[in-house]
Amino acid sequence: MAAARTTRRNGRRDALLQAAAEVFFEQGYAATSIDAIIERAGGSKRNIYNEFGNKEGLFSAIVRESADNLLSPLVIEEIEGHDLRATLTAFGRHSMDAYMSPTLIGIYRIAVTEANRFPDLVKSFYEQGPGRTAVRLAEVLEAARERGEIQADDCLRLAGHFVGMTRDNLHLQVVLGLRPPPSDEEAREAVASAVEIFLNGVRRSRK
Amino acid sequence: MAAARTTRRNGRRDALLQAAAEVFFEQGYAATSIDAIIERAGGSKRNIYNEFGNKEGLFSAIVRESADNLLSPLVIEEIEGHDLRATLTAFGRHSMDAYMSPTLIGIYRIAVTEANRFPDLVKSFYEQGPGRTAVRLAEVLEAARERGEIQADDCLRLAGHFVGMTRDNLHLQVVLGLRPPPSDEEAREAVASAVEIFLNGVRRSRK
DNA sequence: CGTTTATGGTAATGGTCGTTACCAGTCAAG
DNA sequence: CTTGACTGGTAACGACCATTACCATAAACG
Known part of the structure; x- marks a missing residue:
C-alpha cells in the first residue's frame, strides 16, 4: 500500500x-x-x-498545528445547564490550565516576539485562542443578561475583564520565567477569587 | 572643564x-x-x-534605563486624599498609559522573548514595573480594608486581579500588533468599566 | 602647540547559519 | 531484481554578523 x-x-x-x-x-x-x-x-x-x-515553512506548520491542538478544546465546553458561577469557574479553570501549559506559554512567547515577522500567523493564533475564548464567554454572559442574572452593556468587554483577571500577573510571571506554573491548588484559588469579584461586580448597578 | x-x-x-x-x-x-x-x-x-x-552590554543598558524612565513615574502617584474609586481610576489610567506606550510595549515584547537569555534583567524589569505597581496598589487596598470600605483577605491577589482586568485582551492585542493602542477615550471607558466591576465586587461579601 | 581622546569609515577575522549538493545506504513497489 | 523515493551524514556555498584592527580626522585639554 x-x-x-x-x-x-x-x-x-x-x-x-x-x-x-x-x-x-x-x-x-x-x-x-x-x-x-x-x-x-x-x-x-x-x-x-x-x-x-524552509525555516519559515517549518515554523508556520508548528504554530498552526500546535495552536489547533491546544486551543480547540478550550472552546467546546459544557457551559449550559449550570448557573453562572459554576460556568465561570469551569471557564476560568480551563483557560488557566491552557494558558499555563508549557506549550501555550511557548507559543505565547513566540507570538509576542514574531508579531512583526509573521503577522498572519499571530492573527490566527489570537483569533483561534484568546479571541475565540472571549467571544464564547461573551455569549454566555449575554445569555445571563437576558435571563436577568447580570447587568451589562458590553458583554465582550466584560468577558475581556474576566479573562484578564484570571490571567493576571500570574501569567506574566510564568511567561517571564520568574515562577513555575501554579499548582492546581493555586489555580483553583485564583480562579475562585476572580469569579467572586466578577460575579459580585456584575450583579449590581452599572453606574 | x-x-x-x-x-x-x-x-x-x-x-x-x-x-x-x-x-x-x-x-x-x-x-x-x-x-x-x-x-x-x-x-x-x-x-x-x-x-x-558588547551587544549584551548595550542591550542591558537599554532595558535598565528605559525601564527606569518609564516605570518610576508609575509609582509616585497622588493616591491618598481621594476615595477608592478616584484612586483606582487614576491608577488604572496611569498604568494603562504606561503599558500601552510604544516603549513599554517594546520592552514587554523583548522581556518575554529573552527571558531565558537575560533572566536577571527580566526579573528586575518585573519587580520595578508590574510587580511594584501591584504591591503599591495592594497597600492602597489594605488601607481601604482597614477603613472598612472593602472586604478582602489577600490584597496582593486583589491588586493582581485589578491590573489584570485593566490590561485585559487589549494589551494582548496591542502587543501582538493586531490593533493600535487605545485612544484616550477607549482607555477611559475600559478603566471605568474595570473600576466599576472591581469596586462592586469587592464591596460585598467574600464568600 | 602638542598630546590625548573620541570619531567616522572601511575592511579584516572568525564564526554561525540557511540552504543546496553529493554520496551511500535503505526500503517499499512493480 | 530493479527502479525510484526517502534517509543520514558530511561538506560546500553565500550571506550575515559580532568583534577587532587600521587609518585619518577633529575636538578637547594642558
Missing part, C-alpha cells in the same frame, strides 16, 4: 515538528538553528527542507 | 541608546545587528564597543 510510506512519512514529520517546536519555543525563532533541531530530532537537514521547504 | 567632553559623550551615548532601543524593540535581540543600529544612529561601531563593551 501507499499507506506504509505515508505512515512512515507522517511519523517523521511529527518527530520533526515536535523537536522543532521544543527548540523554537525555548530559544525563539531567530536564535533557533536548523542544526539544533536536527540534533534533537536525528536525521538530516534534507528531511526538513523536503517536508517544509 | 571635563563637562564638555562628558556632555558630548552623553549625547552620543543617548543617541546610541535611543537608536538601539528602536531597533531592538522592533526586531528582537537576536535579529538585531550592530550595523542596523549604526545605520540608524550614524557614526561607527567603535562607538558602541567603546561605550557598552
